[in-house]
Structures are given as C-alpha cells and as structure tokens.
Amino acid sequence: MSEAYDYDLFVIGAGSGGVRASRVSAAYGAKVAIAEEHKVGGTCVIRGCVPKKLLVFGAHFAEDLQDARRFGWEVPDCKFDWATLRDNVLDEVARLEGLYTENLERHSVEIVKERATVTGPHGITLSSGRKVTARKILIATGATPVIPEFPGAEHGITSNEAFHLERVPQRVVIAGGGYIANEFAGIFHQFGSQVTVVNRSDVILRGYDEQIRDRLLQISLTKGIDFKFNAQFKKVEKAEDGTLRIHLTGCDPIEADLLLFATGRRPHTEDLGLESAGVEIDNKGAVVVDADNRSTCPSIYAVGDVTNRVQLTPVAIREGQAFADTIFGDKPTRVDYDCIPSxxxxxxxxxxxxxxxxxxxxxLGSVKTYTSDFRAMKNVLAGRNERSLYKLVVDGETEQVVGIHMIGPDAPEILQAAAIAVKAGLRKEQFDAVVALHPTMAEELVLMR
Structure with missing residues (x-):
C-alpha cells in the first residue's frame, strides 16, 4: 500500500456499510481508520431495524397471550412494563455495539470516536482539530430522519428518540405513511396506545403491491388504528402538562401525548465538506456515485443510505463489500440491485x-396473477378473523414468476426463501411441481391454480 498518506482508507461513518468496507479492506492489507461521532453500528444496530424488531417481538405478546387461552393455557391478566423492555433492548444494543467494535479492532481498524469532515480529495479534519490524509475516502454516513417544517414541529420526536421514551404514551399521532410509520403504529397499538396515523396522501406504503397494502390498512383499521389521509400539519401547541394539540387540514384538532415523525429519511451529507473535494450532491442531498461507488471526485467513494439508491441495511453491506473487493482486493465487483426483497x-x-x-x-403488458386469501391455522383456533394474502405475479407470455407479495404471520421469513425463486427466474409450473409442506402457511405458494 502507498506510504504517501496517513491511511490507505479513511471511512466516515461506522454503520453497516462503513464497517463492512473497513473490515474487509483491512483484511486485504490496507491501513484503515473509521470515524464515528455517535456509536459504532449505525442506524440499523443502534436506532433502527435491530431495536425496532425487538420492540415488534415485545408487542406481539399482547395478542399471543390472549390467543394462548384458546389453546388451553390459563393466562392471568398480564401487565406490560415498558421500562423493562426498553432497558433490555438498549442493553442488547450496547452489546452489539461492543461486538462491532471488537470485530473492527480484531482486523486492526483504527476507530476514531469523533466527527470527521472532508477538506479535500485526500484530506480529513477531525473535530479535535487533528488533520489526516488518506489515499481513498469512503463516505458511509447514512441518512437522518426528516422533520417537516411548521409551527410547533419541535414538539415532535423521530424514531431515533422513540427507543428512549420514559413511558408508553396513551395517545400517539404518527406522521407518515411509509414502513416506519406503519411499524410503530402497530407497536404502540399493541402496547395499549390510541394511535392515529396522519398521511399527506391517500396511499400507505407506496411501492408495495396495492392489494397487500390495502389488506394491511383494512386490518389496521379493524384493530382500532385511526388514519387521517390527505391531511397536512398546520401547527402543534404544547400545554403546560405536556399534552399536544395537533392542528391538521381537513379535520378537527387531535389531542395527543406524543407526536412521532416518520416522514422519510434524507442522506446525511450536510456540513461534511464534500464540496471542498468537488463531490457532486443531488437535489435530495445524496452523494452521486457510479456503479463502482465512486463519486465525482476520483478518490472519494460512498456506500449505503447516503447515496439514496436503496435504503436497506443488506444493500449497504453488499456495497461496502463490493467497494473493498474492487479497490483493495483486486476483485472488481458490482452490486446487483435487481429483485431485492423487502x-x-x-x-x-x-x-x-x-x-x-x-x-x-x-x-410486460401480458400478466397473470394468482392469489391465496386465507386464515392462518393459528388464527382460526384463536378466533381471530385476520386473513393472510399471498400473491404471485407471472409474466403472461413466459410464465416466469416476476413478483411475490404477501401479508400474514411470518411473511418476511417465508419470503426470504421464495425470493430465491424469483431471482432465479423460475416459472409458475416449477412452483406447481413442488409438493406442499402441510400444514404450513408457506404451502400456499405452491397451491395457487
């Protein structure tokens, strides 16, 4: 490696993409440093998918405990303690941060726990004032929640703060119609909150199949989650007792104890100094990169949410791996963005x-669809009318299965395996040829005729 610089690679941001790129590059023999101003692990591990999924697990017990009685268990009335779950989740986050840190140190990656900014094609300045140079710089700073601008918006929080609440609020208003909004709506509802989702359009989960997202809306309404569509925030007033009065267009004011903004995430490029190196930023604040993750500055690269290509943790990891393989492993690699499951x-x-x-x-023009609309066996005995929906989208000419969409218990677990079939380009007749695994929900994927 070159000795003209302090480091062969300096990474700004220790999230999933940055950590993978750092570790693999160091394994190839590069001298690597990674700067992180918050905690090692990034959004996913510290304040995103990992702690959120643990809250989802905790929330499921609300219905599971009720259902257990139908299966013969004598379950007394149970009281939920938010502080116990919150603290256990935060402890798990701390444990994972430690593992990420140990993994970097084991590969001789220097961890710099302070803010870093770019001062040129090869220059980095740390918040302590220390200046270093690197042959290659990788931007992996991720994305940050968007907070709408209107009077009183400062009284709301984002998903970043939701994991640290002192108590579960009785009344929650969630702004947004995407995955974060709908996930937290389900979580708070199961914890006993009265939940209202406010969406500026009339569509939730834009980008997902219409039948599937309509089924979620139907189920959510049946559970008691309220939705306000085509509504804009006018202002929020905070009373002396901390309660909020939320004024919207098209409906009466809503009284709430918590306002959670889940209105999207923007690439975290502000005040990074990228303009000093001629790095192009698009109109959404994302670093513009080519297929090899290279920015408009030849020595500066970017991976993950900061590029705004696909904001998913596994994609950031793939991009970090591809960067390291290409630049330091002499194995040119590009990420395939086709058929990414979500x-x-x-x-x-x-x-x-x-x-x-x-x-x-x-x-494609010519398309066939196959659906299975059913109640999961567990729901039948539990007395729940909630129905699952599975859907195959098939090319009408070739019979290739080009899409699978599903809603129901364990749908993500089932889809991971099914996604392999779509990626491989299998045809409907090959699904039909598979013997069903009975009794399972997944068998519906091979029984649609």
Whole structure:
C-alpha cells in the first residue's frame, strides 16, 4: 500500500456499510481508520431495524397471550412494563455495539470516536482539530430522519428518540405513511396506545403491491388504528402538562401525548465538506456515485443510505463489500440491485420481491396473477378473523414468476426463501411441481391454480 498518506482508507461513518468496507479492506492489507461521532453500528444496530424488531417481538405478546387461552393455557391478566423492555433492548444494543467494535479492532481498524469532515480529495479534519490524509475516502454516513417544517414541529420526536421514551404514551399521532410509520403504529397499538396515523396522501406504503397494502390498512383499521389521509400539519401547541394539540387540514384538532415523525429519511451529507473535494450532491442531498461507488471526485467513494439508491441495511453491506473487493482486493465487483426483497414489520408483517402487479403490467403488458386469501391455522383456533394474502405475479407470455407479495404471520421469513425463486427466474409450473409442506402457511405458494 502507498506510504504517501496517513491511511490507505479513511471511512466516515461506522454503520453497516462503513464497517463492512473497513473490515474487509483491512483484511486485504490496507491501513484503515473509521470515524464515528455517535456509536459504532449505525442506524440499523443502534436506532433502527435491530431495536425496532425487538420492540415488534415485545408487542406481539399482547395478542399471543390472549390467543394462548384458546389453546388451553390459563393466562392471568398480564401487565406490560415498558421500562423493562426498553432497558433490555438498549442493553442488547450496547452489546452489539461492543461486538462491532471488537470485530473492527480484531482486523486492526483504527476507530476514531469523533466527527470527521472532508477538506479535500485526500484530506480529513477531525473535530479535535487533528488533520489526516488518506489515499481513498469512503463516505458511509447514512441518512437522518426528516422533520417537516411548521409551527410547533419541535414538539415532535423521530424514531431515533422513540427507543428512549420514559413511558408508553396513551395517545400517539404518527406522521407518515411509509414502513416506519406503519411499524410503530402497530407497536404502540399493541402496547395499549390510541394511535392515529396522519398521511399527506391517500396511499400507505407506496411501492408495495396495492392489494397487500390495502389488506394491511383494512386490518389496521379493524384493530382500532385511526388514519387521517390527505391531511397536512398546520401547527402543534404544547400545554403546560405536556399534552399536544395537533392542528391538521381537513379535520378537527387531535389531542395527543406524543407526536412521532416518520416522514422519510434524507442522506446525511450536510456540513461534511464534500464540496471542498468537488463531490457532486443531488437535489435530495445524496452523494452521486457510479456503479463502482465512486463519486465525482476520483478518490472519494460512498456506500449505503447516503447515496439514496436503496435504503436497506443488506444493500449497504453488499456495497461496502463490493467497494473493498474492487479497490483493495483486486476483485472488481458490482452490486446487483435487481429483485431485492423487502419487508414491513407491521402487525401483521408484509413482504415483497420483484415486480408488483401494476409494475408488471406497465413493463410486460401480458400478466397473470394468482392469489391465496386465507386464515392462518393459528388464527382460526384463536378466533381471530385476520386473513393472510399471498400473491404471485407471472409474466403472461413466459410464465416466469416476476413478483411475490404477501401479508400474514411470518411473511418476511417465508419470503426470504421464495425470493430465491424469483431471482432465479423460475416459472409458475416449477412452483406447481413442488409438493406442499402441510400444514404450513408457506404451502400456499405452491397451491395457487
């Protein structure tokens, strides 16, 4: 490696993509440092998918304990203690941060626990004033929640703060219609909160198959979650006792104890000094990169949510790996963004891979769809009317399965395996040829005729 610089690679941001790129690059023999101003692990591990999924697990017990009585268990009335779950989740986050840190140190990656900014194509300045140089710089600072601008918006919180609440609020207003909004709506509802979701459009989970997202809306309404569509925030007033009065367009003011903004995430590039190196930033604040993760400055690269390509943790990890393999491993690698599966850990969860029905009709013209609309066996005995929905989208000419979309218990777990079939380009007849695994919910994937 070159000795003209302090480091072969300096990474700004120790999230999933930055950590993977650092560790693999160091394993290839590069001298690597990674700067992180918050905690090692990034959004996913510290204040995103990992702690949120643990809250989802905790929330599921609300219905599981009720259902247990129908299965013969004498379950007394149970009291939920938020502080216990919150503290255990935060302890697990701390444990994972320690593991990430140990993994970097084991690969001789220097961890710099302070803010770093770019001061040129090869220059970095730390908040302590220390200046260093690197042959390559990797931006992996992720994304940050968007907070709408209106009078009183400062009285709301984002998902970052939701994991640290002192208590579960009795009345929650959630702004947004995406996956974060619907996941926290389910979580707070199961914990006993009165939940209202405020969405500026009339569509939730834009980008997911219409039938699947409509089923989630139907189930959520049945559970008692309220939705305000085509509503804009006018102002929020905070009373002396801490309660909020939320004024919206098109409806009466809403009284709430908590306002949670889940209105999207923007790339975290502000005040990073990227302009000093000629790095192009698009109109959404994302670093513009090519297929090899290289920015408009030849020595500066970017991976993960900061590029705003696909804001998913596994994608950031793939990009970090591809960067390290290409730059330091002499193994040119590019990420394939086709057929990336995704899930929403709502109540119940949904998942999808490939083309939605509308996307397929626009792209292919001739399309066939197959659906299975059923009650999970557990729900039948538990006396729950909640129905699952599985859907195959098939190319009408070739019979290739181009999309699978589903909502119901364990849908994300089932879809991970099913996504392999879509990625491999299997045809409907190959699904039909598989013998069903009975009795399971997953067997519905091979029984649609």
């Amino acid at each position: 899930a929403v850990f709502s109540h119940p969860p949904l998942a999808g891979v490939g083309l939605t029905e509308s996307e397929a009709r626009n792209k």
